[in-house]
Amino acid sequence: SAVISQKPSRDICQRGTSLTIQCQVDSQVTMMFWYRQQPGQSLTLIATANQGSEATYESGFVIDKFPISRPNLTFSTLTVSNMSPEDSSIYLCSVEGSAGNTIYFGEGSWLTVV
Amino acid sequence: SQELEQSPQSLIVQEGKNLTINCTSSKTLYGLYWYKQKYGEGLIFLMMLQKGGEEKSHEKITAKLDEKKQQSSLHITASQPSHAGIYLCGADTGTSYGKLTFGQGTILTVHP
Numbered sequence: 001s002a003v004i005s006q007k008p009s010r011d012i013c014q015r016g017t018s019l020t021i022q023c024q025v026d027s028q029v030t031m032m033f034w035y036r037q038q039p040g041q042s043l044t045l046i047a048t049a050n051q052g053s054e055a056t057y058e059s060g061f062v063i064d065k066f067p068i069s070r071p072n073l074t075f076s077t078l079t080v081s082n083m084s085p086e087d088s089s090i091y092l093c094s095v096e097g098s099a100g101n102t103i104y105f106g107e108g109s110w111l112t113v114v
Numbered sequence: 115s116q117e118l119e120q121s122p123q124s125l126i127v128q129e130g131k132n133l134t135i136n137c138t139s140s141k142t143l144y145g146l147y148w149y150k151q152k153y154g155e156g157l158i159f160l161m162m163l164q165k166g167g168e169e170k171s172h173e174k175i176t177a178k179l180d181e182k183k184q185q186s187s188l189h190i191t192a193s194q195p196s197h198a199g200i201y202l203c204g205a206d207t208g209t210s211y212g213k214l215t216f217g218q219g220t221i222l223t224v225h226p
Contacts, residue, residue: 031212042202043217092156096212103147103214107156
């Protein structure tokens with residue numbers, strides 16, 4: 001199995017500021033995925049992050065608002081920019097397991113924007 | 115309409131009772147993942163199904179994927195308070211490698 005660590009686990013952020021979430025995996029993975037889970041909702045994919053190339057964003061998500069870095073095969077960051085209360089969510093990163101038949105998720109980063 | 119419909123939305127059972135959660139897709143499923151989530155936390159992987167008619171079990175939890183690969187069920191036998199949480203099904207519908215579409219989740223409460 002893959003062990004995925006996310007930081008921060010929780011944070012309270014001021015409106016208008018930006019916050020960067022880190023995702024560290026204990027093994028090398030080709031693709032990493034960032035999801036958002038708004039309060040009481042299910043998960044929605046934000047973007048797919050490949051090492052060495054720009055992230056691919058899903059409809060409704062843009063790079064200016066959610067810039068992503070993928071400097072190597074074990075690490076990625078997601079920044080939530082110019083936050084508003086609507087950005088209050090749990091943000092989760094996920095990776096595919098080495099066996100190819102499992103997708104693992106991190107513990108999530110619960111952001112509250114005030 | 116939702117690509118992935120999960121039912122019921124919430125479920126309250128007495129400890130020891132059996133229960134079933136369903137997940138229905140409007141598209142053919144290339145893979146169906148079941149997860150459990152505690153409130154405010156990450157997702158715990160339970161099982162993944164790929165083949166039509168496939169069935170997998172782990173402890174007291176059994177998941178099945180129907181022959182047409184458009185519906186899955188998660189069955190818990192003799193439920194315990196430790197089973198309480200949010201159960202989510204995630205579907206690989208073949209649109210993009212590793213990308214999952216999720217159902218709305220089922221909130222399970224188990225009363226001792």
